[in-house]
Amino acid sequence: MSRWFKAATELVLIRNSAELLVKLIEVTRKELALDSVYVLKASQDGRFFECCQNEKKLTWSVFDFNHPFSHVIRSDSSMTLQHSELLYWQENSEFNQLIGTIDILEKVTIIPMFAENKQLQTILVLHSGIDQMDSIETHQEFLNTLSVCANHFQLLHEIEMKKCSSKQLFQSLVEVEEGNKKNHMANGLANTLIGNSDVMKKLRQQVVSAAASHLSVMIQGDTGTGKELVSRAVHDLSTHSKAEFVAINCAAIPEHLLESELFGYIKGAFSGADKDKKGLLADANGGTLFLDEIGDMPIALQAKLLRVLESQKYRPLGAEKELSSNFRLVVATHVNLKEHVSNGKFRKDLYYRIYQYPIILPKLSDRIEDVELLSRYFINNYNTEHKYTVRGLHHKALDYLMSYQFPGNVRELKHLIEYGCTQTEDGEQVIFSHIIDRLDKNVGSEGIAVLEIGIGSKIISDLKGAVKEYETNIITSRLREFDGDRAKTAESLGIPKRTLADKCLKLEIVIND
Numbered sequence: 001m002s003r004w005f006k007a008a009t010e011l012v013l014i015r016n017s018a019e020l021l022v023k024l025i026e027v028t029r030k031e032l033a034l035d036s037v038y039v040l041k042a043s044q045d046g047r048f049f050e051c052c053q054n055e056k057k058l059t060w061s062v063f064d065f066n067h068p069f070s071h072v073i074r075s076d077s078s079m080t081l082q083h084s085e086l087l088y089w090q091e092n093s094e095f096n097q098l099i100g101t102i103d104i105l106e107k108v109t110i111i112p113m114f115a116e117n118k119q120l121q122t123i124l125v126l127h128s129g130i131d132q133m134d135s136i137e138t139h140q141e142f143l144n145t146l147s148v149c150a151n152h153f154q155l156l157h158e159i160e161m162k163k164c165s166s167k168q169l170f171q172s173l174v175e176v177e178e179g180n181k182k183n184h185m186a187n188g189l190a191n192t193l194i195g196n197s198d199v200m201k202k203l204r205q206q207v208v209s210a211a212a213s214h215l216s217v218m219i220q221g222d223t224g225t226g227k228e229l230v231s232r233a234v235h236d237l238s239t240h241s242k243a244e245f246v247a248i249n250c251a252a253i254p255e256h257l258l259e260s261e262l263f264g265y266i267k268g269a270f271s272g273a274d275k276d277k278k279g280l281l282a283d284a285n286g287g288t289l290f291l292d293e294i295g296d297m298p299i300a301l302q303a304k305l306l307r308v309l310e311s312q313k314y315r316p317l318g319a320e321k322e323l324s325s326n327f328r329l330v331v332a333t334h335v336n337l338k339e340h341v342s343n344g345k346f347r348k349d350l351y352y353r354i355y356q357y358p359i360i361l362p363k364l365s366d367r368i369e370d371v372e373l374l375s376r377y378f379i380n381n382y383n384t385e386h387k388y389t390v391r392g393l394h395h396k397a398l399d400y401l402m403s404y405q406f407p408g409n410v411r412e413l414k415h416l417i418e419y420g421c422t423q424t425e426d427g428e429q430v431i432f433s434h435i436i437d438r439l440d441k442n443v444g445s446e447g448i449a450v451l452e453i454g455i456g457s458k459i460i461s462d463l464k465g466a467v468k469e470y471e472t473n474i475i476t477s478r479l480r481e482f483d484g485d486r487a488k489t490a491e492s493l494g495i496p497k498r499t500l501a502d503k504c505l506k507l508e509i510v511i512n513d
């Protein structure tokens with residue numbers, strides 16, 4: 001069997017296009033005793049030829065005629081370059097980098113390797129002394145082997161491209177499915193994390209992606225903006241959801257009790273410890289530990305928490321043996337923890353350990369368009385809980401709420417709506433006068449006037465009606481303040497009892513004495 005025939009047989013047994021080219025380089029170099037052999041491969045889009053044999057990848061555009069390869073491609077035939085031509089083409093820096101320094105007695109031959117279908121996927125570049133390179137272009141056995149190799153490369157390349165596109169297709173399907181799953185989860189969250197504003201939509205996406213990650217989540221937001229609600233959602237959507245969600249408010253527990261609550265203790269650990277007590281770290285094993293108001297955690301305890309987070313190990317008070325707990329940490333704060341770090345109230349190392357997936361909750365005033373949906377949600381909840389049928393919120397009351405500057409507090413809105421529901425007859429709507437009464441209590445008596453006139457005036461289009469409503473509100477609220485005592489109400493408003501009675505009749509105010 002001839003050497004070249006044997007080489008061709010070996011080449012066609014290879015099942016990977018990259019390995020095939022490596023083998024071709026090796027065989028050619030050995031059989032022709034050449035200094036260097038390079039293979040240039042067409043890029044996927046066919047606009048470039050590239051060679052990865054040097055330290056860095058070298059590329060040549062097929063449309064650029066400042067290198068010899070484009071000429072070879074255009075002419076469909078081999079090209080041999082002698083010393084003077086090589087000097088000329090070395091102006092092309094990539095070509096220069098490929099060939100390196102050249103001697104006067106050296107030659108370079110460039111052979112396009114066409115497959116049978118005339119496709120050109122590879123170019124062979126041979127570089128050596130003129131003696132070795134002599135008559136290479138007419139070496140029939142070698143050229144036959146190249147042709148076999150070009151066909152085989154074409155076949156392998158096509159198979160690989162098909163595999164690659166089915167892999168890409170599969171990958172995109174997986175991505176689409178994951179995206180759909182995430183969207184589906186975020187949409188599901190819309191039933192509990194209420195709001196259709198852009199910030200709320202973004203928030204729900206963040207919750208879904210935070211839940212899918214295994215990072216510690218830090219929720220920042222004003223009080224009553226839904227920090228606990230969000231932390232629960234992170235737990236419910238995470239892989240920890242089958243285990244416990246354990247919440248503790250670090251600000252609500254006295255410093256000396258917080259450690260024993262978290263770590264637990266054994267009988268006799270301190271006076272009053274008359275039996276072993278499991279801590280919350282143990283309860284949270286496999287689940288989620290939610291530390292609300294983490295900024296209020298004493299600094300000594302912060303160091304202990306950090307150790308638990310890093311080693312998953314902790315020691316209950318008075319115990320000799322360490323226990324372990326593997327939980328997902330979610331923390332919340334309404335203060336700027338970074339500032340606490342700067343003024344030494346919070347450990348920097350712990351801060352960076354827990355600041356892995358920050359979620360910032362918007363103030364209600366930044367998503368005022370959500371007030372309607374939230375109000376409807378709270379009324380529905382009230383109806384379900386109290387088996388009542390409040391018919392919703394009167395549009396004037398809603399307008400008022402939307403123009404009233406809430407201090408960023410959903411809880412306040414919830415309580416206000418619930419109060420409004422308690423003041424409403426079954427089957428009726430919550431009206432303005434039901435809720436204004438509650439708002440009045442949050443400001444001083446002079447403030448009432450400022451609030452009602454200042455903010456209410458923005459939405460007044462019927463002055464007579466507004467004055468009537470204004471008067472109704474004042475009288476209703478005052479009557480409630482005095483438990484329906486008309487004499488006291490009239491006196492406090494500086495009007496005769498008879499005038500009050502007339503007004504109540506005219507304004508249809510019914511409050512029982």
Ligand SMILES: Nc1ncnc2c1ncn2[C@@H]1O[C@H](COP(=O)(O)OP(=O)(O)OP(=O)(O)O)[C@@H](O)[C@H]1O
Nearest residue numbers: 192193194222223224225226227228229410411414
């Ligand atoms: N987007 C929301 N959709 C529905 N209800 C909400 C939303 N945000 C907050 N709430 C409700 O508002 C109340 C306060 O929420 P939550 O306790 O989660 O707030 P918080 O930020 O943790 O408050 P705090 O800082 O006082 O601990 C809860 O009754 C909660 O259900």
